[in-house]
Amino acid sequence: MQLGPHQLDPFKEDMPILTLAPMAGVSNWVFRLICARLGAQLVGVEFINCRDIGIRSRKSMQMLDFSDAPIYADTGISLLAAQIYGNDIDLIANGAREFERRGAQIVDINFGCSVPKIVAKGCGAAYLRDLDRLYQAVERTVKAVSVPVIVKTRLGWDEEEINILEVVRRCEDAGAQAVAIHARTVVQKYKGQANWHWISRAVEASSLPIIGNGDVLTLDDARLMQRETGCAAVMVGRAALANPWLFSGRSGATLSERIDLALEQLRLMTAYKGERTGVRETRKHLALYFKNLPRASELRRRLLTTASLAELADLLAEWKEPAAEEADLTLSATEAEALAWGGNG
Numbered sequence: 303m304q305l306g307p308h309q310l311d312p313f314k315e316d317m318p319i320l321t322l323a324p325m326a327g328v329s330n331w332v333f334r335l336i337c338a339r340l341g342a343q344l345v346g347v348e349f350i351n352c353r354d355i356g357i358r359s360r361k362s363m364q365m366l367d368f369s370d371a372p373i374y375a376d377t378g379i380s381l382l383a384a385q386i387y388g389n390d391i392d393l394i395a396n397g398a399r400e401f402e403r404r405g406a407q408i409v410d411i412n413f414g415c416s417v418p419k420i421v422a423k424g425c426g427a428a429y430l431r432d433l434d435r436l437y438q439a440v441e442r443t444v445k446a447v448s449v450p451v452i453v454k455t456r457l458g459w460d461e462e463e464i465n466i467l468e469v470v471r472r473c474e475d476a477g478a479q480a481v482a483i484h485a486r487t488v489v490q491k492y493k494g495q496a497n498w499h500w501i502s503r504a505v506e507a508s509s510l511p512i513i514g515n516g517d518v519l520t521l522d523d524a525r526l527m528q529r530e531t532g533c534a535a536v537m538v539g540r541a542a543l544a545n546p547w548l549f550s551g552r553s554g555a556t557l558s559e560r561i562d563l564a565l566e567q568l569r570l571m572t573a574y575k576g577e578r579t580g581v582r583e584t585r586k587h588l589a590l591y592f593k594n595l596p597r598a599s600e601l602r603r604r605l606l607t608t609a610s611l612a613e614l615a616d617l618l619a620e621w622k623e624p625a626a627e628e629a630d631l632t633l634s635a636t637e638a639e640a641l642a643w644g645g646n647g
């Protein structure tokens with residue numbers, strides 16, 4: 303897949319190009335770096351409101367911390383796509399310029415967020431009901447930056463208002479370099495199944511690279527999505543929380559690898575966000591990394607109730623002793639749905 307000057311290739315020959323979906327509360331730089339190192343060819347950033355960019359709060363400074371981007375630029379392991387959303391087109395274009403200044407290799411505009419209070423303010427998926435405004439937002443952003451601009455969106459408002467083909471055409475006319483499609487409608491949120499058929503239709507109708515997204519829980523799902531739709535790359539969201547090893551073409555990891563990664567993630571997150579927040583935000587991963595283990599429920603219960611890094615490190619070290627069998631970390635459909643807790647895309 304070509305994105306402006308960047309050529310993306312699959313991590314391994316028999317795999318599609320895989321990208322980490324932008325996920326609020328998940329795609330922070332620690333997790334991005336982990337996924338990039340394991341093989342994600344492009345990593346999304348938690349979405350950032352164009353109105354928060356000038357605010358000097360700790361939270362917005364952390365969200366705007368793209369200090370992993372130079373690592374990707376130096377090593378060529380991945381690309382960072384920083385995502386912006388908002389209801390003011392000038393602020394979106396200015397924000398994109400700031401993203402570029404801070405090292406983002408790609409700017410992604412969110413036209414897919416279905417959270418009611420965001421849509422009510424004219425942000426995210428609200429643009430799907432005003433394609434002239436969508437066109438202007440893309441065009442102005444493309445003019446404001448020299449890095450490639452991509453768009454992430456949904457199929458349309460509801461079953462009666464599926465307009466993804468028109469959206470892709472407008473994005474292409476406005477100068478976007480790719481469109482990522484979460485194959486659900488806005489009204490659907492995360493219910494029902496993603497309808498990949500529309501990804502195929504978009505691929506047929508457009509010369510832009512289309513990044514397929516929605517309900518890819520395993521590597522086989524990713525292969526199937528690419529085979530069925532012809533998409534240029536496959537974007538993985540919830541499944542990556544449980545199994546970032548998926549990016550290297552594996553369905554799971556050994557106990558020892560899972561413990562090492564959990565410890566590294568905890569240490570980096572607590573160094574970055576402070577102990578309380580770092581532990582809290584890493585927990586959702588920990589509970590998923592240690593499923594399908596004998597006595598897993600006891601370990602998971604203790605992981606979820608221990609707040610200090612030192613105690614968690616001791617607990618994980620204790621568990622490293624027994625046999626290091628490889629466990630499948632595939633997310634079940636029910637677990638995936640539970641992870642969508644008001645998910646944004």
Ligand SMILES: Cc1cc2nc3c(=O)[nH]c(=O)nc-3n(C[C@H](O)[C@H](O)[C@H](O)COP(=O)(O)O)c2cc1C
Nearest residue numbers: 323324325326349484516517538539540645646647
């Ligand atoms: C916790 C969570 C947070 C999300 N945050 C964002 C976001 O900030 N921007 C965005 O475009 N999509 C966001 N999404 C949507 C995902 O990027 C993706 O489109 C969706 O989860 C479907 O892919 P999946 O089936 O592989 O999970 C989020 C999803 C989840 C579960």
